[in-house]
Amino acid sequence: xxxxxxxxxxxxxxxxxxxxxxxxxxxxxxxxxxxxxxxxxxxxxxxxxxxxxxxxxxxxxxxxxxxxxxxxxxxxxxxxxxxxxxxxxxxxxxxxxxxxxxxxxxxxxxxxxxxxxxxxxxxxxxxxxxxxxxxxxxxxxxxxxxxxxxxxxxxxxxxxxxxxxxxxxxxxxxxxxxxxxxxxxxxxxxxxxxxxxxxxxxxxxxxxxxxxxxxxxxxxxxxxxxxxxxxxxxxxxxxxxxxxxxxxxxxxxxxxxxxxxxxxxxxxxxxxxxxxxxxxxxxxxxxxxxxxxx
Amino acid sequence: xxxxxxxxxxxxxxxxxxxxxxxxxxxxxxxxxxxxxxxxxxxxxxxxxxxxxxxxxxxxxxxxxxxxxxxxxxxxxxxxxxxxxxxxxxxxxxxxxxxxxxxxxxxxxxxxxxxxxxxxxxxxxxxxxxxxxxxxxxxxxxxxxxxxxxxxxxxxxxxxxxxxxxxxxxxxxxxxxxxxxxxxxxxxxxxxxxxxxxxxxxxxxxxxxxxxxxxxxxxxxxxxxxxxxxxxxxxxxxxxxxxxxxxxxxxxxxxxxxxxxxxxxxx
Numbered sequence: 001x002x003x004x005x006x007x008x009x010x011x012x013x014x015x016x017x018x019x020x021x022x023x024x025x026x027x028x029x030x031x032x033x034x035x036x037x038x039x040x041x042x043x044x045x046x047x048x049x050x051x052x053x054x055x056x057x058x059x060x061x062x063x064x065x066x067x068x069x070x071x072x073x074x075x076x077x078x079x080x081x082x083x084x085x086x087x088x089x090x091x092x093x094x095x096x097x098x099x100x101x102x103x104x105x106x107x108x109x110x111x112x113x114x115x116x117x118x119x120x121x122x123x124x125x126x127x128x129x130x131x132x133x134x135x136x137x138x139x140x141x142x143x144x145x146x147x148x149x150x151x152x153x154x155x156x157x158x159x160x161x162x163x164x165x166x167x168x169x170x171x172x173x174x175x176x177x178x179x180x181x182x183x184x185x186x187x188x189x190x191x192x193x194x195x196x197x198x199x200x201x202x203x204x205x206x207x208x209x210x211x212x213x214x215x216x217x218x219x220x221x222x223x224x225x226x227x228x229x230x231x232x233x234x235x236x237x238x239x240x241x242x243x244x245x246x247x248x249x250x251x252x253x254x255x256x257x258x259x260x261x262x263x264x265x266x267x268x269x270x271x272x273x274x275x276x277x278x279x280x281x282x283x284x285x286x287x288x289x290x291x292x293x294x
Numbered sequence: 295x296x297x298x299x300x301x302x303x304x305x306x307x308x309x310x311x312x313x314x315x316x317x318x319x320x321x322x323x324x325x326x327x328x329x330x331x332x333x334x335x336x337x338x339x340x341x342x343x344x345x346x347x348x349x350x351x352x353x354x355x356x357x358x359x360x361x362x363x364x365x366x367x368x369x370x371x372x373x374x375x376x377x378x379x380x381x382x383x384x385x386x387x388x389x390x391x392x393x394x395x396x397x398x399x400x401x402x403x404x405x406x407x408x409x410x411x412x413x414x415x416x417x418x419x420x421x422x423x424x425x426x427x428x429x430x431x432x433x434x435x436x437x438x439x440x441x442x443x444x445x446x447x448x449x450x451x452x453x454x455x456x457x458x459x460x461x462x463x464x465x466x467x468x469x470x471x472x473x474x475x476x477x478x479x480x481x482x483x484x485x486x487x488x489x490x491x492x493x494x495x496x497x498x499x500x501x502x503x504x505x506x507x508x509x510x511x512x513x514x515x516x517x518x519x520x521x522x523x524x525x526x527x528x529x530x531x532x533x534x535x536x537x538x539x540x541x542x543x544x545x546x547x548x549x550x551x552x553x554x555x556x557x558x559x560x561x
Contacts, residue, residue, distance in 0.1 A: 088464075088468060108468040109468070110468070110469055110470035116461065120459070120462055122465075122481070124487065125484075134469035136480075171560040172560075173561065187469070
């Protein structure tokens, strides 16, 4: 397992970072952790279709280590989103299991911060209201919750972390797509999850915004030390972000291959090594055989 | 980073949106409409005896006389005393039942036959029950009004809750919200609040219409006054109190709309 965190990133946030540590509890990465953060074990999902049973997923297995950034890519129809929902506990698998910290996932849990492509912000809540949503329940970390002042500070830190200072009192309708997704990310991070689980989070924003959000996500990942599982159909995005890429194939949806991306960050599309990874993953998705090894 | 878009018309704009935001063009056209209507009415009243159609001026005089004598205030006071509890109870129960049945498929299935049987019953048909259960008093009249408010709110809330996005519920669950009550409070009701508030507003208006019906069996109030005047062919009094009903409705509606606008500023 490579543990390069790509320290080439000279984000302005690095300079005056005071909030990063407050969010992340465990910054050790790489070989230290023996147990996987996430273990997907032989997951299958079958539907009854009009023309017989559909095998949306079959025997899907892979692990995500602590602190790792893993991208799940595959052609449309390979069951990526179904798998995402099963891992998130929003849907049940026909067979197989998902473990988070060696505990079986039985349903949605605040131990996973879930980010959807379509943001799904609570429109009646302001930016702060959305970010603070998961903190209002009182039961955070089973410690009887956090009080108003602490909560306020935490929300402030998160709003700042995702670069939305000054928009705390805005409603979602007043925000652009990219800003909404920043709110969604901050909201997911608020409950201090062990895993950030994202389903094509930047699929609905324009190209420039996507690029900006990608590098911001890497900054956040670096600052918080979270484990990230990121679903995308965009090969370039996967190569740019991931420590490891899980490439899926369809009919039935399954893992085709897992590729370690051994490139320093930030990664440039123009880089020759980047191109080789890109071609290889693309070849796997297209179902080509005998693609050259990187 | 995109720039912040305008925050509608600011917080102050919501305070009295419906009064302050009248645009002059519409005000002028509206006045023309009123003037035209009064002119037609006046012209028609010239060729009809006053017990069929009194002139606008005669109605105005009656209106003033009723207001000056205190009759009007008394009638309004009586009506308010069953309108307020009737509307409040009917609205509360209607919203609660609508939210509850839309949320729980079991409760929905259990209650569906009863709901469909009771739904078409006009509140007026229940006067017998109003008298038997409550008597000829404000409580009886409030009962009739509550029944009317109930169904409007029931269906509005039901539809609103059915339309709540499953995705928002997924988000809430993944953020640790557990249990029906908690989900209802934190997601379902706020998400359905536009529909619920529209229902409340419609219901409040409907309750003013039901004021007349609810007083038909002898409870005093605006409606009673209209019915009594009708029996005596005092059409000017009838019209004067119809005007009172309209004004009461308008007053409440404007106030509610302002509150609604503020509550839904996020839309």
